[in-house]
Amino acid sequence: MDDTCSLCENSVEDLGLCSIHYSAYKNLNDGYRKWLQAYGETLDMEEYLRNIIELQDSGKTVKEVASYLLKNELKI
Amino acid sequence: MQKTLIICEKPSASLHLAEALGKSNNIRKRIKNEMPYYEVQTDNKEITICSAIGHFYGVDSKDKIGRSYYPIWDYTWRPLYEIERNHNKQKNWIDTIGNLAKECDSFINACDYDIEGSLIGYMVLKYACNGVDKIAKRMKFSTLTEKDLKKAYNNPDPKLDFPMINAGMCRHEVDWIYGINLSRVLTESAKRYSNRYFTLSTGRVQGPTLKFLVEREKEIITFVPVPYWTIEACVDVNGNLINVDYEKEKIASIEEGENVVRITEDKYGIIDDLETKRYNLSPPTPFDISALQSEAYRHFGFTPRQTLGLAERLYLKALISYPRTSSQKLPESIDFKEILNKIGILNEYEEIVRKILLKEKLKPNEGKKTDSAHPAIYPTGVLPDKLEVREKKIFDLIVKRFFATFGDVAIKESNKAIIKVENKRFYMKASKIIEKGWIEFYDPYVKFDESLLPSINIGDRVKFVRIEAEKKHSKPPPRYNPSSLLKLMEKENIGTKATRADIIDILYRRGYVKEERMMVTPLAFKIDEILTKYCPKVMNTSFTRELEDMMVNIELNKESKEKAVIEAIDNLKPVIYDLKKQEKELGKELSKTIKKMKQSEITFDIHCPICGSRLLVVRSRKSGKRFIGCSGMWENKCRFSLPLPQFGTLKLLDKYCTKCGFQIIQVKSKGKKPLVSCPQCFVEKKKIKSNFNNKVKSK
Numbered sequence: 001m002d003d004t005c006s007l008c009e010n011s012v013e014d015l016g017l018c019s020i021h022y023s024a025y026k027n028l029n030d031g032y033r034k035w036l037q038a039y040g041e042t043l044d045m046e047e048y049l050r051n052i053i054e055l056q057d058s059g060k061t062v063k064e065v066a067s068y069l070l071k072n073e074l075k076i
Numbered sequence: 077m078q079k080t081l082i083i084c085e086k087p088s089a090s091l092h093l094a095e096a097l098g099k100s101n102n103i104r105k106r107i108k109n110e111m112p113y114y115e116v117q118t119d120n121k122e123i124t125i126c127s128a129i130g131h132f133y134g135v136d137s138k139d140k141i142g143r144s145y146y147p148i149w150d151y152t153w154r155p156l157y158e159i160e161r162n163h164n165k166q167k168n169w170i171d172t173i174g175n176l177a178k179e180c181d182s183f184i185n186a187c188d189y190d191i192e193g194s195l196i197g198y199m200v201l202k203y204a205c206n207g208v209d210k211i212a213k214r215m216k217f218s219t220l221t222e223k224d225l226k227k228a229y230n231n232p233d234p235k236l237d238f239p240m241i242n243a244g245m246c247r248h249e250v251d252w253i254y255g256i257n258l259s260r261v262l263t264e265s266a267k268r269y270s271n272r273y274f275t276l277s278t279g280r281v282q283g284p285t286l287k288f289l290v291e292r293e294k295e296i297i298t299f300v301p302v303p304y305w306t307i308e309a310c311v312d313v314n315g316n317l318i319n320v321d322y323e324k325e326k327i328a329s330i331e332e333g334e335n336v337v338r339i340t341e342d343k344y345g346i347i348d349d350l351e352t353k354r355y356n357l358s359p360p361t362p363f364d365i366s367a368l369q370s371e372a373y374r375h376f377g378f379t380p381r382q383t384l385g386l387a388e389r390l391y392l393k394a395l396i397s398y399p400r401t402s403s404q405k406l407p408e409s410i411d412f413k414e415i416l417n418k419i420g421i422l423n424e425y426e427e428i429v430r431k432i433l434l435k436e437k438l439k440p441n442e443g444k445k446t447d448s449a450h451p452a453i454y455p456t457g458v459l460p461d462k463l464e465v466r467e468k469k470i471f472d473l474i475v476k477r478f479f480a481t482f483g484d485v486a487i488k489e490s491n492k493a494i495i496k497v498e499n500k501r502f503y504m505k506a507s508k509i510i511e512k513g514w515i516e517f518y519d520p521y522v523k524f525d526e527s528l529l530p531s532i533n534i535g536d537r538v539k540f541v542r543i544e545a546e547k548k549h550s551k552p553p554p555r556y557n558p559s560s561l562l563k564l565m566e567k568e569n570i571g572t573k574a575t576r577a578d579i580i581d582i583l584y585r586r587g588y589v590k591e592e593r594m595m596v597t598p599l600a601f602k603i604d605e606i607l608t609k610y611c612p613k614v615m616n617t618s619f620t621r622e623l624e625d626m627m628v629n630i631e632l633n634k635e636s637k638e639k640a641v642i643e644a645i646d647n648l649k650p651v652i653y654d655l656k657k658q659e660k661e662l663g664k665e666l667s668k669t670i671k672k673m674k675q676s677e678i679t680f681d682i683h684c685p686i687c688g689s690r691l692l693v694v695r696s697r698k699s700g701k702r703f704i705g706c707s708g709m710w711e712n713k714c715r716f717s718l719p720l721p722q723f724g725t726l727k728l729l730d731k732y733c734t735k736c737g738f739q740i741i742q743v744k745s746k747g748k749k750p751l752v753s754c755p756q757c758f759v760e761k762k763k764i765k766s767n768f769n770n771k772v773k774s775k
Contacts, residue, residue, distance in 0.1 A: 009668070020297065021543065027300045028300055031300030031301075038304070055301050057550075058105050058301055059296055059299040059300070062299065064261045
């Protein structure tokens with residue numbers, strides 16, 4: 001089994017991601033709950049991720065995880 | 077006749093001391109082996125005043141072993157010229173001081189009164205002057221003015237300040253053991269794996285400081301912005317349009333935001349209440365070094381290290397008191413009135429001084445922080461002769477701060493009108509300074525925005541002419557800059573006022589951070605990851621803080637230096653042996669990161685306009701010249717290239733040309749301003765120029 005992160009060359013911490021990409025992934029999930037509160041339940045995950053990628057202040061690794069999720073049908 | 081040898085820390089300090097102790101006609105300047113010193117004749121004494129040039133001695137391994145060997149646990153103190161390159165001049169000075177000492181029968185250490193100064197003087201007296209440290213006295217002063225120096229000379233401590241010296245030795249020894257072993261583990265692991273040398277370092281203070289930066293960078297790169305709304309509203313008061321604030325600063329949902337707009341739009345609000353509050357704004361406290369560094373960064377953009385250097389230059393010109401102080405106290409004994417009267421001679425300060433001297437009692441607004449050795453930074457009253465621009469800025473800041481501490485409390489009045497629309501509240505706010513107090517003395521370093529409320533009364537109606545819910549997103553925490561990092565180090569009590577600025581500088585030199593807003597590089601992430609994994613204790617702030625506390629106790633004579641050093645070594649030994657076992661793995665990880673980082677330093681972010689491959693900085697094997705080439709040269713036979721400047725250190729900036737979009741480069745050459753240019757536009761301009769010249773020639 002490959003023990004490097006799906007998005008970089010660092011070693012895996014969880015879900016096939018290194019510690020930084022994994023915490024970006026966790027933050028993305030937490031963030032989605034807050035975005036749902038802000039926009040209502042109609043906001044779907046794909047739209048949320050596209051928004052995150054476009055925002056200037058989104059973290060670099062967060063954008064990488066968001067792009068990866070969009071490419072892989074929201075699966076890690 | 078008795079003959080005394082006085083050791084100062086720097087040559088300019090020895091000149092001030094000579095001038096203070098002798099009259100102009102009985103000071104003789106001598107130069108021996110390139111070392112200047114002064115002979116002063118008083119009524120019953122001959123005094124020789126010489127100086128060191130900073131530290132002459134440093135910690136080194138006891139046995140002479142190679143630069144790549146580790147671990148090292150046995151150490152000794154040696155002259156720096158035996159340890160490091162470029163210290164040959166110091167040998168002549170040490171020999172000359174030794175020869176002067178042979179002719180003297182009493183000795184005084186007059187180096188700066190702090191840990192480093194005590195240690196510099198002690199080492200010279202012990203090693204260069206054949207062990208006279210046991211009979212030497214200590215002069216203590218906070219300014220290089222004639223008055224202070226004479227007082228210190230006439231009332232020296234009968235012996236050297238050994239607790240302070242021990243604390244200094246302990247700090248140097250522990251830092252050396254930590255620095256040399258940990259840095260060599262990193263550097264050697266990478267070198268042995270890749271056969272390439274790249275300096276890597278860490279240390280007792282450097283490690284935790286880097287950790288602060290890495291943790292902040294992690295927060296930034298994993299940050300997810302969250303939307304919120306603010307209500308932007310404007311009311312019409314007697315024909316004047318005035319912005320008002322909604323009672324909630326942030327609204328978490330679009331639904332609530334739209335609801336506020338719907339309720340308020342085109343409605344009239346009623347002035348429900350008028351509130352007036354007054355606040356006292358206390359004068360600032362006198363400058364300690366970190367407050368000066370932070371204020372100089374805020375107003376002039378000087379890094380902490382630059383500010384420290386400039387302040388030291390002012391101190392050596394006797395214009396300000398000793399700057400490496402953590403005190404916010406100004407004792408009355410320094411005679412405020414005399415200093416103010418002297419400074420008031422200068423036109424720019426005359427008016428302020430006149431106002432301050434009208435006060436019945438001169439009492440500065442002291443802060444809580446103290447320093448056993450020195451008071452807060454203050455101007456001595458000596459008037460500057462010629463100052464360079466940056467020195468002048470720091471001098472003015474120190475003088476104005478000194479003035480401001482004597483000022484009265486300033487009073488600020490805040491006015492608030494509360495506007496009600498249904499159950500929603502809006503605030504119309506204004507504030508003004510009604511008593512300037514100290515603010516007047518600290519101009520231009522303090523600014524307040526002042527505004528007035530229009531004439532309104534409770535019960536008046538105001539119309540909302542504009543209201544909208546504006547969408548915003550939360551922001552990541554800001555990156556540290558050298559000034560905010562220094563403040564954090566001080567708050568966390570790691571490093572000393574003398575070393576913090578240097579540590580920050582090292583982080584830049586090692587390539588761990590870049591840019592003014594300190595952006596952490598992949599190499600720093602790797603170093604942090606390795607050290608946190610294998611020696612978390614070394615990266616832990618509380619560990620280095622414990623050592624700092626221990627050193628304070630040594631200074632207070634409550635703890636022995638030997639015990640502290642042994643304890644520190646015992647803590648480090650298992651860490652180093654464990655790291656040594658993992659050397660190959662460490663080397664592999666570090667080498668990979670260094671290679672990637674080096675690669676990114678020469679790879680442009682933009683792509684080749686012909687084939688779309690990455691553009692690189694390439695060096696021609698034939699001519700040795702560097703140029704921009706295309707990485708698709710081998711695969712696509714792409715011949716795209718652009719010339720580059722041949723001299724200076726090249727850096728690819730994160731900036732792009734506004735005309736053509738090409739990545740901007742910077743070239744730094746020693747003693748010259750950095751050249752910032754667009755390589756593509758440079759070629760275009762050159763073409764235009766050469767066409768023009770050809771046309772002129774043909775005409």
